Amino acid sequence: MYTFSSKLKTFSFVLMIVGILGIGYGFLTAPKDIHEVEAILKAEAESHHGGGHAAAPAHEAKAEPTTHEAHAEAATAATSEAHAEPTAHDSVAPATEAHAAAPIAQTQKAETAAHDTHDANASAGHDDHKAHAEHLLHQLQNKPWAALYVACLFFMLIALGALAFYAIQQVAQAGWSPVLFRVMQGITAYLLPGSIIFFILLLLSGFHFNHLFVWMADGVTDPKSANYDHLIAGKAGYLNFPFWIIRAAVFIFGWNLYRYLSRKNCLAQDEATDNSFYKKNFKMSAAFLVFFIVTESIMSWDWIMSVDPHWFSTLFGWYVFASFFVSGITTISMVTLYLKSKGYLENVNSSHIHDLSKFMFGISVFWTYLWFSQFMLIWYSNIPEEVTYFKTRIEDFNLPFFGAVAMNFIFPFLVLINTDFKRISWIIVMAGIVILFGHYVDFFNMIMPATVGDQWFIGIPEISSILFFFGLFIFVVFSALTKAPLVPKRNPFIEESKHFHY
Amino acid sequence: MSSNKVIHAIYNDDDVLMDAVHKTRAAHHHIEEIFTPFPVHGLDKAMGLAPTRLAICAFIYGCIGLTVATTMMNYIMISDWPQDIGGKPSFSYIQNMPAFVPVMFEMTVFFAAHLMVITFYMRSKLWPFKQAENPDVRTTDDHFLMEVSVHDNEAELVKFFEGTGAVEVKVIDKH
Numbered sequence: 001m002y003t004f005s006s007k008l009k010t011f012s013f014v015l016m017i018v019g020i021l022g023i024g025y026g027f028l029t030a031p032k033d034i035h036e037v038e039a040i041l042k043a044e045a046e047s048h049h050g051g052g053h054a055a056a057p058a059h060e061a062k063a064e065p066t067t068h069e070a071h072a073e074a075a076t077a078a079t080s081e082a083h084a085e086p087t088a089h090d091s092v093a094p095a096t097e098a099h100a101a102a103p104i105a106q107t108q109k110a111e112t113a114a115h116d117t118h119d120a121n122a123s124a125g126h127d128d129h130k131a132h133a134e135h136l137l138h139q140l141q142n143k144p145w146a147a148l149y150v151a152c153l154f155f156m157l158i159a160l161g162a163l164a165f166y167a168i169q170q171v172a173q174a175g176w177s178p179v180l181f182r183v184m185q186g187i188t189a190y191l192l193p194g195s196i197i198f199f200i201l202l203l204l205s206g207f208h209f210n211h212l213f214v215w216m217a218d219g220v221t222d223p224k225s226a227n228y229d230h231l232i233a234g235k236a237g238y239l240n241f242p243f244w245i246i247r248a249a250v251f252i253f254g255w256n257l258y259r260y261l262s263r264k265n266c267l268a269q270d271e272a273t274d275n276s277f278y279k280k281n282f283k284m285s286a287a288f289l290v291f292f293i294v295t296e297s298i299m300s301w302d303w304i305m306s307v308d309p310h311w312f313s314t315l316f317g318w319y320v321f322a323s324f325f326v327s328g329i330t331t332i333s334m335v336t337l338y339l340k341s342k343g344y345l346e347n348v349n350s351s352h353i354h355d356l357s358k359f360m361f362g363i364s365v366f367w368t369y370l371w372f373s374q375f376m377l378i379w380y381s382n383i384p385e386e387v388t389y390f391k392t393r394i395e396d397f398n399l400p401f402f403g404a405v406a407m408n409f410i411f412p413f414l415v416l417i418n419t420d421f422k423r424i425s426w427i428i429v430m431a432g433i434v435i436l437f438g439h440y441v442d443f444f445n446m447i448m449p450a451t452v453g454d455q456w457f458i459g460i461p462e463i464s465s466i467l468f469f470f471g472l473f474i475f476v477v478f479s480a481l482t483k484a485p486l487v488p489k490r491n492p493f494i495e496e497s498k499h500f501h502y
Numbered sequence: 503m504s505s506n507k508v509i510h511a512i513y514n515d516d517d518v519l520m521d522a523v524h525k526t527r528a529a530h531h532h533i534e535e536i537f538t539p540f541p542v543h544g545l546d547k548a549m550g551l552a553p554t555r556l557a558i559c560a561f562i563y564g565c566i567g568l569t570v571a572t573t574m575m576n577y578i579m580i581s582d583w584p585q586d587i588g589g590k591p592s593f594s595y596i597q598n599m600p601a602f603v604p605v606m607f608e609m610t611v612f613f614a615a616h617l618m619v620i621t622f623y624m625r626s627k628l629w630p631f632k633q634a635e636n637p638d639v640r641t642t643d644d645h646f647l648m649e650v651s652v653h654d655n656e657a658e659l660v661k662f663f664e665g666t667g668a669v670e671v672k673v674i675d676k677h
Contacts, residue, residue: 376600382589417561 002344002481008474015471022464026144034130037137138211139452144461145210146451149201151465153303154327154443155473156194157320161328162187163259164292164321165359170262170285176355178497179347181266182486183336187328188259189480190473195252202248202303206241212451215239215309232309239309244302251295258288270489278492296321304443307450311389313378319370320446326363326408327439330432333360335477337425344486350423351502357422357431361412364435367442368409393445396454400441407438440466507652508534510637511663512645512670516542519646522666523548526650529662534649537641556625560618567613571606637674645669 031037166184169177205212214232219225221233232239262281269277297317305316313319333356339345340353378386393401411434421427448456488494513519519542526533533549546553576595579602584592591597623629641647648668652659656673663671 372600372603376603379600419557 001484002339002478002486004478004482005342008478012471012474012478015467015474017471019464019466019468019471022460023144023148023468026147026461026464030144031137031140034133034137037133037140040140041133041136136455139455142211142451143455143457145205145212146447147461147465149212149451150440150443150447151462151469152194152198152201153447154324154440154466155190155469156198157324157443158327158331158473159188159191159194160255160296161324161326162332163191163255163328164289164296164325165328165332166262167258167285167288167292170281171289173282173493175493175496176352176500176502178488178491178494179345179500180332180336180352180356181488181491182481182484183339183345184332185259185263185266185484186477186481187331187335188263190476191259192256193472193476194469195256199248199252202245206245212447213306213309214450215306216241235309239306244306247298247302251299254288254291254295258284258291262288266488266491267484269491270485272490275490275492278490293321304446307447308389311386313374313386313389315370315374319367319374322363322367322370323408323439323442326360326367327436329356329359329363330435332356333428334432337429339481339486341425347487347498349500351500353425353428354419354422354502355500357416357428360428360431360435361416361422364408364412364416367439368405368413371405371408389449392449392453397445397449397456400445400456404438404441404445407434408442411435411438506676507656508674508676509648509650509652509656509659509663510670510672510674511648511650511666511668512638512640512672513648513667514645514669515667516646518667519648520545520548522648522663522668525666526648526662531650531659531662534651536649537636537638537647539642539644539646542646556618556622559621560614563617563621564610564614566617567610568606570613571602571609575602575605 031040162184166181166188169181169184204210205216208216208218211217214220215229215235217227219227220229221236222228223233261284265277265281265284269275269281300317300320304320305312333353336345336348336356337353340348375390378390381387412431415427415431416422444456444458444462487498491497511522513522516538519536519538523533523536523545527548527550536545536549538545572595579598580592580595586592590601595602636642637649638645638647648663650659650663652673660671660673
């Protein structure tokens with residue numbers, strides 16, 4: 001039996017308390033109304049430009065971030081349009097230069113265009129400014145919510161990824177993994193509290209405590225409203241709050257039901273005289289995997305893709321799955337290494353660790369394959385209604401967007417390709433930490449561009465949310481591990497697993 | 503003088519063979535070669551053979567393939583004749599890289615796989631029309647053969663191998 005070390009328990013409490021304080025700070029410092037945003041805009045304009053357009057050269061010098069500043073500069077809606085549509089440049093300033101001058105020249109042209117329009121519409125400028133400030137207000141108000149949402153979703157999906165891995169091991173009748181079943185069950189114990197908190201967050205979104213989901217806003221489906229959005233109205237048959245929240249409830253219930261029954265049967269099998277509970281678990285796991293893959297796909301549309309309700313991608317479900325599946329496996333590996341280092345898993349040898357590392361390596365590459373397939377297909381065809389998704393990510397989230405590929409692919413690929421390295425604890429822990437951070441950033445990249453846009457930052461609200469859920473995760477997982485012996489007794493494959501050698 | 507002589511100890515079970523290998527190694531007789539009809543798991547470890555470095559070769563070959571693909575496409579598509587083909591940005595390699603990735607990937611795999619296989623053939627001296635080297639035809643079907651060199655201790659060796667469960671022990675004059 002495992003005993004929860006008091007140090008780890010204290011550590012998890014400290015994480016949770018620090019996390020809660022930081023989350024609270026995030027909510028308190030978010031702007032409450034439009035006036036605060038106006039003040040922010042003013043301060044920004046003064047510090048950045050020292051008084052407007054006169055500072056043009058300074059502007060040109062740092063041509064890259066201009067998207068950003070041009071925005072803050074009380075520019076008209078034309079700015080963003082000129083940025084978004086390449087054709088706009090050509091119509092304003094006929095393309096006499098060679099195309100090769102590319103991005104900088106384009107930005108500057110757009111800049112000029114924006115200013116021209118600005119002068120022309122001086123009177124209309126005021127309204128646009130107001131609209132812009134309101135836009136900014138929503139983004140800044142979303143920041144602590146989105147931070148909480150990403151962290152909550154990420155940790156819940158880690159538990160779900162571990163659950164899917166566990167079910168696959170059961171159905172595949174894997175001979176190596178039964179000694180790790182209790183570790184996996186410990187990790188999936190987080191699914192229940194994690195999904196309850198997540199469900200509450202979904203409800204809060206539905207009751208308009210935040211603006212995470214644009215399609216939930218008032219009037220988007222009403223043709224008479226100023227908020228009317230024809231595209232969203234067309235999807236309202238699927239994207240409406242009651243249907244959406246019922247789906248969420250069904251998915252969360254189904255996953256938790258499997259986790260509960262599977263754990264119960266696994267414990268009952270320990271005391272049984274035959275293999276009936278094992279067989280029950282086998283059948284249930286097979287059924288769960290079917291349920292899982294359908295619900296996982298829909299879940300990814302509902303909870304992640306619908307923050308961008310104008311955008312759609314067919315392999316999105318697989319992509320999300322690969323992301324949290326590899327995180328789940330990495331977590332299994334890291335918890336196993338921790339317990340082993342404390343002397344609790346005597347039957348786990350370096351071959352088990354080696355197998356887990358192979359999965360970490362393989363699924364990392366699988367994630368990359370899907371990431372690239374999604375990106376390249378959209379980049380290649382460059383259809384405006386699809387490509388904006390990546391355009392905002394590359395322009396506003398350049399480092400996290402490509403950094404995620406470095407952390408989730410290049411690093412684990414080069415480190416875990418070596419057979420000997422796959423057995424060395426500190427290397428696996430290092431690779432695991434990078435993979436987990438990389439996949440947090442991956443989820444960050446999925447949610448943030450649509451909710452906070454270019455106002456993103458990994459600051460106190462984001463880090464505190466991670467700390468809070470990390471603390472809760474540690475507490476729940478290691479408490480669950482104390483509840484049952486770490487080695488199943490009567491699993492038909494347990495002897496093979498104890499002597500597994502690769 | 504008698505250095506051309508070898509013992510051929512023949513077994514008909516891989517467990518017995520493994521056991522004999524352990525005994526032979528413990529008795530410090532040098533095993534020249536072992537012939538088996540199928541891979542015997544753990545035999546290389548029991549014989550104390552050095553691990554293969556073929557995987558390291560493959561990694562290097564893969565890097566070469568990636569370099570070849572990158573250099574080739576950078577020269578053709580970017581340096582030599584940067585045409586506008588359907589609006590794809592051919593100003594720099596990185597700008598148009600997603601379009602090149604499939605080729606980069608395939609070339610990496612192609613080089614890694616084929617050069618590794620060729621390395622394997624060369625290192626294990628395999629080629630068409632090569633003279634087969636099996637000392638006893640039964641070793642390709644259901645018998646295992648261990649070859650140990652003889653140094654003036656013929657009688658002792660024969661006795662030793664008969665004690666290891668060999669179904670047949672022969673002393674052969676090798677040329």
